[in-house]
Amino acid sequence: MAISDIKQYTHLSAEDVEELGRELDAIRADIEESRGERDARYIRRAIQLQRGLVVGSRVVLMASRNRYAWALGTAMLATGKIIENMELGHNITHGQWDWMNDPEIHSTEWEWDTTSPTEHWKKSHNYIHHKYTNIVGLDDDIGYGIMRLTRDQRWEKWMIGNPIYNLLLGTLFEWGVALHGVETTKWRKGEKSMAEVRKDLKIIGKKVGKQVGKDYVVFPALAGPGWKHTLGANAVANLIRNYWSYMVIFCGHFPDGAEKFTKEEFETETQAEWYLRQMLGSANFNAGPLMAFMSGNLCYQIEHHMFPDLPSNRYAEIAVRVRALCEKYDLPYTTGPILRQYGQSFVTIAKLALPDKYLKGTPDDAPETNSERKFTRTDRLRNAYVDPATGRRRGLRTAIRELQTASAA
Numbered sequence: 336m337a338i339s340d341i342k343q344y345t346h347l348s349a350e351d352v353e354e355l356g357r358e359l360d361a362i363r364a365d366i367e368e369s370r371g372e373r374d375a376r377y378i379r380r381a382i383q384l385q386r387g388l389v390v391g392s393r394v395v396l397m398a399s400r401n402r403y404a405w406a407l408g409t410a411m412l413a414t415g416k417i418i419e420n421m422e423l424g425h426n427i428t429h430g431q432w433d434w435m436n437d438p439e440i441h442s443t444e445w446e447w448d449t450t451s452p453t454e455h456w457k458k459s460h461n462y463i464h465h466k467y468t469n470i471v472g473l474d475d476d477i478g479y480g481i482m483r484l485t486r487d488q489r490w491e492k493w494m495i496g497n498p499i500y501n502l503l504l505g506t507l508f509e510w511g512v513a514l515h516g517v518e519t520t521k522w523r524k525g526e527k528s529m530a531e532v533r534k535d536l537k538i539i540g541k542k543v544g545k546q547v548g549k550d551y552v553v554f555p556a557l558a559g560p561g562w563k564h565t566l567g568a569n570a571v572a573n574l575i576r577n578y579w580s581y582m583v584i585f586c587g588h589f590p591d592g593a594e595k596f597t598k599e600e601f602e603t604e605t606q607a608e609w610y611l612r613q614m615l616g617s618a619n620f621n622a623g624p625l626m627a628f629m630s631g632n633l634c635y636q637i638e639h640h641m642f643p644d645l646p647s648n649r650y651a652e653i654a655v656r657v658r659a660l661c662e663k664y665d666l667p668y669t670t671g672p673i674l675r676q677y678g679q680s681f682v683t684i685a686k687l688a689l690p691d692k693y694l695k696g697t698p699d700d701a702p703e704t705n706s707e708r709k710f711t712r713t714d715r716l717r718n719a720y721v722d723p724a725t726g727r728r729r730g731l732r733t734a735i736r737e738l739q740t741a742s743a744a
Contacts, residue, residue, distance in 0.1 A: 336487045336698050336706055337471050337595040341608055341615070344594075344707040345731045347664060355664055356607025359641060362656050366645050370434055377648045378432050378440060381422055381628075388415035392572075393554060399564035409568040413575040414629075419448045420580055421631030422647065428453055429461055430644045449509045452542045455516025455535065465643050469588075469616035470596045476588065477595065479504065479511065480520040483687040485595045486704040490690045497688035501681070508577035513539050579629075582677055586620045587636030589680035591702040592669035593618045613640035614661075619654070619670035626673075627651065637668070665730030700738075710734055 338344045342352055392411035398404040424447025426432075432440045446453050459475070467473035471487040478484040482501060483494040504511045517535045521527040550569040558565035587593075594615045604612070614637055622634035627650075633639055635650035638657055645653070661668040670676075683703040686694060694701070700709035721728060 336704065337485065337597045337600075338615075338706050339597040339599045340707050341596070341600055341604075341611055344705075344710075345611065345615070345664075345666060346710075346734045347611075347666075347728070347730055351664060351728065351730075352611060353605070353607045355660060356605070356610050358660055359607075359610045359657075362653060363642055363645065366642070366649050366653065367434075370646060374646045374648060375432075375435050375437075378423075378427075378435075378646070381418065382440070385415050385418040385423060388412070388418070393557075396554070396561075396565045396568050397558055398561065399558055399568055400561040405564055405568055408565075409571050409575075412568065413572040416448060416572055416576040417579050417629055420576060421583065421633065422628060423631075424448065424453075425631050425633075426647045428457055431646050433644075448546070449512065450539070450543045450546050451509065451513040451516060452538050455538065456512070459516050459518070461643070465640065467601065468613055468640060469594065470598060470601050472598055473601065475515070475518065475520055479515060482684060484589055484683060484703070486687070486691060486694075486698045486701060487595055488687075490687075495688050497684050501684045505578055505581040506574065508581040509573065513543065582673070583630045583633050585680045586673055586676040587618055587633055587639075588616075589683055589703075590618045590669065590671070590676040591679045591683075592667060594705055610641055613637070614657075614666065616640070617669070618676060619668075620673040620676045621670060622673070634673075637670075663728070665728045665732045667732050667735070710738060 342349060345352075347355070388411050392408045392415060395404050395408035395411065399408060424445065427440055427445045428442050428447065430442040433442055435441075438444055442457070447456075464474055464476045469477060471477060471485060478488060481504065482497050483490065488494075516539065517532055518527055519532075522529070522532050550573065551566055554569060555562040555566040596612055596616065600608075600612070617636045617640040619637050620634050622630060627634050632647035632650045635654050638650045638653045639647070641657070642650075642653065658668050660666075679702070687703070691698065696702070696704075697709070698704060699706040
C-alpha cells in the first residue's frame with residue numbers, strides 16, 4: 336500500500352539521502368541570506384495591486400445594472416480575491432514575510448478574505464498538513480474526510496459519491512476549508528469532544544458573519560438600486576475564486592506521482608527524509624509568470640512543501656536547483672500542464688469511488704497508490720545504488736523505467 340520505507344522506494348542509500356538533505360539545507364540558507372529589498376518590494380506591490388483591484392471593482396459595481404460594468408467589476412473582484420487568497424493570505428500566514436518585521440505583513444496579524452478563520456487554517460494546514468504531508472491516517476488533506484483518494488483508505492459504500500463530493504467541494508471550497516478546521520474526522524473517532532467542536536464552530540460562525548455581511552449585505556447596499564446585480568457579482572466572484580483555489584490545490588497534491596506514506600515511515604524519519612517525503616508527496620504544474628502569480632506560486636508545490644516559509648517569489652529560482660538535484664539523484668520531478676495534472680486527479684477521484692476489485696493495477700503499483708513492494712519482483716539491482724555501467728546514481732526514475740520495461744516484456 337503506501338510507502339513504508341522511503342530509502343528503499345527511492346533506491347537511495349542512507350548516505351545519499353543525507354547528502355541530498357544537506358544540499359537542500361544549503362538552498363534554504365542561500366535564500367534566507369539573500370532576502371532583501373527586492374523581495375519586500377515584491378510583496379508590497381502585490382498587496383497594492385490586490386487592494387487596487389478590489390477597490391476598483393467596488394467602484395465599477397456601483398453601476399452594476401450595466402452588463403459591461405457588471406462583467407468588468409466581477410472580473411476585477413474575482414482576480415483580487417484570488418490574489419488575496421493565494422499569493423497573500425496563504426503565503427503570509429505561512430510566515431514567508433515575517434523576516435521583514437512589518438506588523439501589517441506578518442503571519443500573526445494577517446486575517447484573510449475567506450470564511451476560514453486564520454487560526455484554524457494555520458493549525459490544519461501549516462502544522463498538520465505540512466508536518467504530516469500525505470501520511471495516511473495523519474494528514475486529513477488526503478480526501479478531506481469526504482473522499483477516497485488512495486487505496487490505503489478502505490472502500491465504504493458512501494464513497495460511491497466521490498465525483499459528486501468533488502464537485503461540491505470545488506463549488507463551496509472556502510466553506511469546505513472552513514469546516515475542515517473543525518476536524519470532524521477526529522470527532523468521529525472520539526478524539527475530539529463535542530464541546531471542542533462547538534467552540535470551533537463558534538469561531539467559524541463569527542468569521543462567516545463578517546464575510547457574508549461584507550459581500551452580501553454591505554457592498555450590495557452601497558450599490559443602491561443595483562444591489563441585486565452587485566450581490567450576484569459578489570457571489571460569482573467568490574465562485575470563481577473557489578474553483579481556481581480548488582484546482583490549484585488539487586493539482587499540487589493528487590496527480591499521479593504524488594505519493595502516500597505510512598505512519599511507520601514517519602516515526603523514524605530524519606530531516607533529510609522529511610525533505611524527500613515532501614518531494615515525492617507533492618506535484619507541480621507548468622506555469623508562466625502570470626499564472627504562477629495567480630496561483631500564489633503554488634505551481635511550485637514541491638518547492639513550497641520543502642520550504643513553506645521562504646518567500647513565494649523565490650520558488651522559481653529554487654525550482655531550478657531542485658530539478659538539478661532530482662537529476663543528480665535520479666529522482667522524478669512530478670510536473671506537467673495544469674489540465675493534465677487536474678485530469679489525473681479527477682480520474683483518481685472517479686475510479687476510487689469503486690471497490691478495489693473493479694480497479695486495474697495492484698495496491699502497491701497503481702497511478703495513485705505506490706509502495707516499495709512494487710519493485711520486489713523485477714528489481715535485480717536493488718542494493719546497487721550506482722549503475723556499474725555509467726557510474727551514475729541508480730535511483731527511482733531508473734527503477735520505474737526498468738519496471739515498465741519488465742512489465743511490457
